Amino acid sequence: MLPEKKQILVVDDEANLRRVLAAQLSRDGYEVHTAEDGEAGLAFLKEHHIDLVLTDLRMPKVDGMDLLRASLRDDPSRPVVMITAYGTVDNAVEALKTGAFDYITKPADQDEVRMVVKKALRTRDLERADATRDTRDLSTLATRPELTRFGIIGESQAIQDLYAILERVADTPTTVLIAGESGTGKELVARALHDNSSRRERPFIKVNCAAIPKDLMESELFGYERGAFTGAVGSKPGRFELASGGTLFLDEIGEIPNEMQVKLLRVLQESEFERVGGIKTIRVDVRLVAATNRDLKREIAAGTFREDLFYRLNVVPITLPALRERKSDIPHLAAHFIAKFNARLKKNVEGIEGETLERLTSYEWPGNIRELENVIERAVLFADGARLRVEDLPEDVRIGRPQAAVSAALSPAGAAQDAGSQGNGPDSGSGAAAGGSPDKRGTEGLKEQVKAAMSKLERDLIERALQQTGGNVTHAARLLKISRKGLQLKMKELNLRERDPD
Numbered sequence: 001m002l003p004e005k006k007q008i009l010v011v012d013d014e015a016n017l018r019r020v021l022a023a024q025l026s027r028d029g030y031e032v033h034t035a036e037d038g039e040a041g042l043a044f045l046k047e048h049h050i051d052l053v054l055t056d057l058r059m060p061k062v063d064g065m066d067l068l069r070a071s072l073r074d075d076p077s078r079p080v081v082m083i084t085a086y087g088t089v090d091n092a093v094e095a096l097k098t099g100a101f102d103y104i105t106k107p108a109d110q111d112e113v114r115m116v117v118k119k120a121l122r123t124r125d126l127e128r129a130d131a132t133r134d135t136r137d138l139s140t141l142a143t144r145p146e147l148t149r150f151g152i153i154g155e156s157q158a159i160q161d162l163y164a165i166l167e168r169v170a171d172t173p174t175t176v177l178i179a180g181e182s183g184t185g186k187e188l189v190a191r192a193l194h195d196n197s198s199r200r201e202r203p204f205i206k207v208n209c210a211a212i213p214k215d216l217m218e219s220e221l222f223g224y225e226r227g228a229f230t231g232a233v234g235s236k237p238g239r240f241e242l243a244s245g246g247t248l249f250l251d252e253i254g255e256i257p258n259e260m261q262v263k264l265l266r267v268l269q270e271s272e273f274e275r276v277g278g279i280k281t282i283r284v285d286v287r288l289v290a291a292t293n294r295d296l297k298r299e300i301a302a303g304t305f306r307e308d309l310f311y312r313l314n315v316v317p318i319t320l321p322a323l324r325e326r327k328s329d330i331p332h333l334a335a336h337f338i339a340k341f342n343a344r345l346k347k348n349v350e351g352i353e354g355e356t357l358e359r360l361t362s363y364e365w366p367g368n369i370r371e372l373e374n375v376i377e378r379a380v381l382f383a384d385g386a387r388l389r390v391e392d393l394p395e396d397v398r399i400g401r402p403q404a405a406v407s408a409a410l411s412p413a414g415a416a417q418d419a420g421s422q423g424n425g426p427d428s429g430s431g432a433a434a435g436g437s438p439d440k441r442g443t444e445g446l447k448e449q450v451k452a453a454m455s456k457l458e459r460d461l462i463e464r465a466l467q468q469t470g471g472n473v474t475h476a477a478r479l480l481k482i483s484r485k486g487l488q489l490k491m492k493e494l495n496l497r498e499r500d501p502d
Contacts, residue, residue: 005029005031005483006051006052006121007030007031007033007049007050007052007483008030008031008032008050008051008052008053008117009032009033009034009035009041009045009050009052009054010022010025010032010034010054010055011034011036011037011038011040011054011055011056011059011067012036012056013036013037013056014056017056017083017106017108018034018036020108021054021108021113024110024114025117028114028117031483031485031486033048033050033483037059037060037061037062038055038059038066038067039061039062041055041067042067045070045074046074047474047478047484048478048484049477049480049481049482049483050078051078051124052080052081052121053067053068053078053079053080053081054081054113054117055068055080055081055082055083056084057082057084057085057091064082064083064095065091065094065095065098067080068080068082068098068099069099072098072099078124079101079102079120079121080099080100080101081100081101081102081103081116081120082095082096082102082103082104083103083105083106083108084104084106085105092105093237093242096205097203097205097242101116101120102116102119102120105233105234109233112231115216119211119212123208126208126210126252149166150163150170150192150195150196151188151191151192151195152185152188153333154326154329154332155328155329155332156321156326156327156328158325159321159326162189162318162320165318166192166193169193170192170193170197171197171198172197173287174287174316175268175287175288175289175312175313175315175316176190176288176289176290176315176316176318177253177290177292177296177314177315177317177318178190178289178290178291178318178319178320179292179293179296179317179318179320180293180320180321181320181322181368182368183323183367183368183370184322184323184368185320185368186251186320187206187249187251187291190247190289190291191204193247193287193289194249194289197247199245199246199247199287202247203242203243203244203246204243204246204249205242205243205247205248205249206249207221207248207251208251209250209252209253209254209255210251210252210255214257217256218260218263218276219236219238219276220239221238221239221260221264222238222240222241222263222267222273222276223236223237223238223275224236224238224275224276224277224278225275225276225277225278228278229276229277232277235275237275238275240273240284241284243284243286244284244286245285245286246286246287247288247289248286248287248289249289249290249291250288250290250291251291252291252292253290253291253296254292254293254299254304254305258304258305258306261305261306262306265306265308268288268309268312269312271283271284271285271286272284296314297310322365323368323371324364324365330361331352331357331360333369333372333373334360334372334376335351335352337372337376337377337380338351338352338376341376341377341380341381342380345380345381345468345479347380347381347383348386349380349383349386350386351386351387351388353387353388353389353390355389355390356387356388356389356390356392356393359397359398359400360393360397362400363400364400375394378392378394379392379393381468381479455494458490461480462476462480462487462490462491462496463496465479465480473488473491
């Protein structure tokens with residue numbers, strides 16, 4: 001497989017701090033790049049795939065706030081962590097409201113840096129697996145305009161019912177609980193509720209509860225005072241304070257531990273709380289939207305979720321349908337994604353062949369809209385013609401078999417079962433029955449075949465990416481979502497030359 005190291009960009013005008021952070025993060029297993037100021041950071045982001053930005057707030061030429069805004073425009077899901085001196089904490093809080101993931105005060109504590117970076121990257125991975133798309137990333141759809149309302153695409157009855165609910169509850173302070181499988185668009189609905197309310201100019205703060213360690217949940221939501229625990233070198237507001245006047249979106253609400261559920265219930269009922277280690281009661285005006293892919297009633301029966309909290313959250317329930325339950329929307333979603341990736345990848349795909357559309361609509365989509373988006377991105381990237389063909393789709397979609405089923409069939413247990421059922425001669429059957437060890441020569445042969453197949457796949461992907469970018473290694477690395485250095489190493493390993501130096 002191609003390298004999977006997370007790419008981190010450290011931007012700071014203090015050379016010593018850059019070196020210290022780069023050394024620490026490199027030891028933690030990340031690939032780290034540095035820039036001496038915001039201007040250099042912006043230039044680097046334009047040419048490289050970066051998973052997380054760690055930037056100073058005050059810098060010459062381009063400051064951290066401008067870098068934050070530019071990063072959000074380029075990739076709204078990329079976390080940006082601010083580094084700030086104690087005297088500029090107010091500015092850091094403003095950065096959080098603008099969209100920064102978190103902030104770290106100087107001098108940077110190694111454990112705090114490690115924890116914040118790990119949490120930010122984990123949050124991004126979880127959101128990529130669960131979200132559909134960001135409303136700020138929508139492009140004009142080449143279909144009838146009535147198919148898009150509230151930034152949501154569809155004509156199925158389930159989506160029409162969703163439109164009706166959003167019209168009635170968007171501009172109210174009422175708490176909403178969104179349920180649905182991963183990838184059905186829960187965050188998109190939460191944003192629609194915020195963007196179509198009178199709170200639209202106030203903060204929209206999202207928290208992925210599954211990404212926060214249980215022992216940090218309270219300080220994350222309610223903040224803490226200086227000295228509340230080891231490492232608390234200053235006071236820090238929680239997500240409820242940051243969202244005051246706006247909307248707080250608690251994703252994966254079912255992951256909140258039992259002891260925290262009591263405190264959350266109090267905030268919902270009283271609109272007040274105390275920071276960790278504090279005695280002052282803080283009042284907030286927050287509209288809460290929660291989401292889950294769990295059956296909370298089953299969690300209540302199991303004793304892992306409080307019944308009183310469930311009823312306090314479930315004032316207006318919204319259940320999102322799986323994509324397999326709204327297949328009439330697939331052509332419209334596919335058209336939207338084609339337009340989106342035409343613009344992003346500088347392609348000119350005009351549509352989808354009839355047989356290809358049939359494969360898309362007959363597939364069960366276990367990953368829902370996120371899986372469809374990823375399939376269309378890949379198909380547009382590697383399409384050679386004006387219309388997407390069946391050959392442009394991944395194998396599991398072509399054959400109509402979800403990848404999970406393919407993986408199960410290829411797992412050691414599945415392979416053993418297949419071998420046992422097929423029977424490659426009396427020796428293999430009697431050996432299995434007697435509990436003997438398998439022939440290692442067969443295993444080694446399989447490993448060699450897998451290795452050869454992976455090398456061929458990597459070569460094909462790299463060659464096609466280079467072809468799409470006219471041989472530009474930097475742009476090919478961005479398409480493949482690896483670093484330029486990582487791509488060059490892989491090309492050297494596969495004996496692929498750089499055709500055009502860039």
